[in-house]
Amino acid sequence: MAIERPQLxxxxxxxFPSKIPVVGPLISFIRRLLYGLTARWAVWFLIxxxxxxxxxxxxxxxxQEALLIDIDRNLALLARTVAEIEICQRYLMKxxxxxxxxxxxxxxx
Amino acid sequence: xxxxxxxxxxxISPLNPLRSGISDYAELLLLFLSEFFDLTLYSDCGVPANPxxxxxxxxxxxxxxxxxxxxxxxxxxxxxxxxxxxxxxxxLRTLPGVVVLHEPFLHHGLYYSSPLHYRRELFYxxxxxxxxxxxxxEQALVNDDRQALMDVPLIGRIVDSSLGILVHSQTARxxxxxxxxxxxxxxxxxxxxxxxxxxxxxxxxxxxPEHRARLGLPQDALIFGMxxxxxxxxxxxxxxxxxxxxxxxxxxALFLFVGEVLQETGDLLAFxxxxxxxxxxIILGRVEPLERxxxxxxxxxxxxxxxxxxxxxxxxxxxxxxxxxxxxIVRNIGWFGELPDEACVKIGPEDGVEELVAVMRALASxxxxxxRLGQEARRYIERECDPRRVxxxxxxxxxxxxxxxxxxxx
Numbered sequence: 001m002a003i004e005r006p007q008l009x010x011x012x013x014x015x016f017p018s019k020i021p022v023v024g025p026l027i028s029f030i031r032r033l034l035y036g037l038t039a040r041w042a043v044w045f046l047i048x049x050x051x052x053x054x055x056x057x058x059x060x061x062x063x064q065e066a067l068l069i070d071i072d073r074n075l076a077l078l079a080r081t082v083a084e085i086e087i088c089q090r091y092l093m094k095x096x097x098x099x100x101x102x103x104x105x106x107x108x109x
Numbered sequence: 110x111x112x113x114x115x116x117x118x119x120x121i122s123p124l125n126p127l128r129s130g131i132s133d134y135a136e137l138l139l140l141f142l143s144e145f146f147d148l149t150l151y152s153d154c155g156v157p158a159n160p161x162x163x164x165x166x167x168x169x170x171x172x173x174x175x176x177x178x179x180x181x182x183x184x185x186x187x188x189x190x191x192x193x194x195x196x197x198x199x200x201l202r203t204l205p206g207v208v209v210l211h212e213p214f215l216h217h218g219l220y221y222s223s224p225l226h227y228r229r230e231l232f233y234x235x236x237x238x239x240x241x242x243x244x245x246x247e248q249a250l251v252n253d254d255r256q257a258l259m260d261v262p263l264i265g266r267i268v269d270s271s272l273g274i275l276v277h278s279q280t281a282r283x284x285x286x287x288x289x290x291x292x293x294x295x296x297x298x299x300x301x302x303x304x305x306x307x308x309x310x311x312x313x314x315x316x317x318p319e320h321r322a323r324l325g326l327p328q329d330a331l332i333f334g335m336x337x338x339x340x341x342x343x344x345x346x347x348x349x350x351x352x353x354x355x356x357x358x359x360x361x362a363l364f365l366f367v368g369e370v371l372q373e374t375g376d377l378l379a380f381x382x383x384x385x386x387x388x389x390x391i392i393l394g395r396v397e398p399l400e401r402x403x404x405x406x407x408x409x410x411x412x413x414x415x416x417x418x419x420x421x422x423x424x425x426x427x428x429x430x431x432x433x434x435x436x437x438i439v440r441n442i443g444w445f446g447e448l449p450d451e452a453c454v455k456i457g458p459e460d461g462v463e464e465l466v467a468v469m470r471a472l473a474s475x476x477x478x479x480x481r482l483g484q485e486a487r488r489y490i491e492r493e494c495d496p497r498r499v500x501x502x503x504x505x506x507x508x509x510x511x512x513x514x515x516x517x518x519x
Contacts, residue, residue: 065238072233075202076270083184083205083272087511088518090182094113 011047011054013040116511117180118142119206121151121171121197122187125158130337130425131189131211133399136162138308141500146507149181153196171196178204183511188267190215190420195222205270207510213276213284214420215263220250227263234265236293253373255342255418262420264288273301273510275503278444281421301513303506308496309428311487312403314435320408324393331359331473334409336367336402337426341374344415349377351465353384359473362389367405368426369395406430410479411472412437415456415465419443427453428494431486436479438468452485 016031018024120142122135136159142148143165150157150168157163169177178184184206188194198219201208220227224247231246232238249257268274268288276282282304289302318328326332333352339345345366352364370377370392381390396402406412412430414437423444430437431452439445441455448455454472456464472479 062238065232069232069236069238072229072266073236073269076205076233076266079203079205080270080272083270084514084518086179087182087272087514090179091113091515091519 011050013043013047113182116146116182116507118146118148118507119151119174119178119181119184120148120166120187121174121184121200121206123191123193124150124152124154124162124168127152127154127193129189129191129193131187131191131193134211134307134425135187137310137496138500138503139166141308141496142503145500145504149177153193171200174200174204183207183272183507185209185507187211188215188218190218190422192218192221194218198222198226201267201270205272207273207275207507208267208271209275210264210267210281210285211277212420212422213262213264213281214255214259214422215267216246216250216258219263220247230263230266231261234261234263253341255420259418259420262288265292268292268300271300272514273303273506275303275305275506276421277305277307277423278421278447279304280419280443280447284421301506301510303502305502305506306493306499307423307425307428308499309425309432309490309494310496311490312429312432314407314433315404317407320404324405324408326363326365326391326408327361329361331362332365332409332411333362333469334365334367334406334412335414336406336409336412336430337424339366339368339370339374339377341371342417343413344417345370345374345377346380347462347465348413348415349381349384349386349390350462351469352389353386354462354466355469355473356386356389358470362473364390365405365409366390366392367396367402367409368393403429403433406435407433409435411435411469414439414445416440416442416445419445428490432490432494434483434487436472436482437486438465438472449485449489451482452489453482 014035016028016035018028018031020027120135120139123129123132124135125132132154139148139150139162148166150162150166151171151174152168153171154168157168162168174184184204186197186201186206186208188197188201188208189211215230216227219230228243231243235242246258246261262284264285265288268285269292274285276285282302285302289300321328333348335343335345335348337343349364352362355362364381364386366377377392378387378390381387393405396405406429412427412435414424414427414430416439419442421443427437427439427445427448437453439448439453439455440458440460442458446455454468456468472482
């Protein structure tokens with residue numbers, strides 16, 4: 001039932017596992033080697049960039065949460081003010097109606 | 110102010126058939142309150158089970174208040190710690206009014222209404238999105254560790270936005286005032302807070318032999334009772350331990366549970382068997398309607414109403430027992446501690462079996478003491494809880510809130 005705050009994970013490199021018996025570790029080694037020669041530097045760069053973006057988003061979400069609480073508190077105060085104004089508005093309308101009725105009676109008499 | 114003779118009040122509350130102490134409370138109060146106000150009821154009860162209520166008052170679902178709120182001069186919310194108030198919690202956010210806070214502690218009510226709203230209210234009160242605290246609170250809720258939850262009662266929004274707050278004890282008032290004092294949003298002395306007694310009419314206890322015969326209970330037995338929802342917080346196990354110690358002196362004594370034994374309470378009968386009390390403990394289960402509950406309580410000689418932790422609540426069951434003229438045993442804690450000493454027997458907040466046995470023995474051996482306590486209890490109910498008097502206090506408070514708002518703005 002609990003609602004967990006989303007945790008943004010740090011990105012990781014792919015580990016190239018292989019389930020093939022006997023030669024599996026060799027295949028895995030060759031893939032890692034090729035990956036290390038051709039793509040690692042670019043992937044690392046992207047991972048770092050994405051981690052930074054995720055961190056910024058996380059910080060931003062925290063700020064938004066704090067802001068939402070401030071807004072929520074302001075909302076409570078506004079709701080109270082509106083409720084008070086609503087009471088006064090109804091009061092004034094009733095008073096106006098009463099005055100109109102009294103005027104009408106006075107005019108009639 | 111001559112323009113306004115009578116206020117139109119939106120009365121938001123659970124009503125029977127919703128099973129809640131507040132439903133019974135509201136139904137008792139409504140008939141007297143209607144002498145002072147034009148009442149429109151907002152309740153998610155469907156058709157009220159009480160025909161008197163169904164005939165006399167217009168009843169709408171709580172969410173209809175969004176449509177009709179402008180037709181009323183004031184809104185009066187009955188709020189307690191249960192999910193029966195789910196829609197009231199929602200409406201309160203945008204349409205605040207005067208709130209009757211039956212307990213200044215809303216964790217269970219909010220959480221079991223909606224975990225999302227629970228989180229919102231917790232963060233509101235903490236003033237910061239503290240997720241670690243949320244997890245701790247949820248854990249405490251699951252374990253029903255009320256003590257761990259007490260320092261954040263989750264009444265923040267209600268205190269900040271309400272136009273007035275009614276509570277039923279000085280203990281509750283202190284909790285509300287403590288929040289109000291530390292709230293950065295509050296205006297000094299606002300909202301107004303008033304303590305009003307819980308309404309309870311003096312009840313005709315009838316003839317004890319008749320009630321016992323109807324329940325198949327022996328006429329000569331000395332009967333200790335515990336009534337209402339049987340929850341661990343009412344310490345039924347402690348009561349049974351103490352009761353077991355009385356057996357040698359009072360072999361004719363019985364222990365009667367008059368109410369639903371909640372799942373978290375466990376197997377009371379198994380515990381009674383362990384204590385060798387298998388034929389001395391009777392569980393009646395939930396007893397309905399109220400008249401039958403009163404009859405079953407009337408069959409008891411003494412009613413125990415203990416609390417290990419209190420959340421500032423009053424106990425309608427304790428008041429019912431007093432209204433029936435029954436001596437009650439309570440702990441000197443929260444609202445129970447505010448009951449007059451001459452109208453009940455109190456044990457200390459931390460007292461254990463020994464102290465409970467001592468007061469049970471004293472009551473068991475003295476019919477005069479039981480009679481005197483019962484009479485004083487009834488006098489207390491007559492004096493403090495008369496529904497007509499309570500309705501008048503309500504009326505004075507609501508007019509006070511209304512007029513002070515109008516005078517400050519018009």
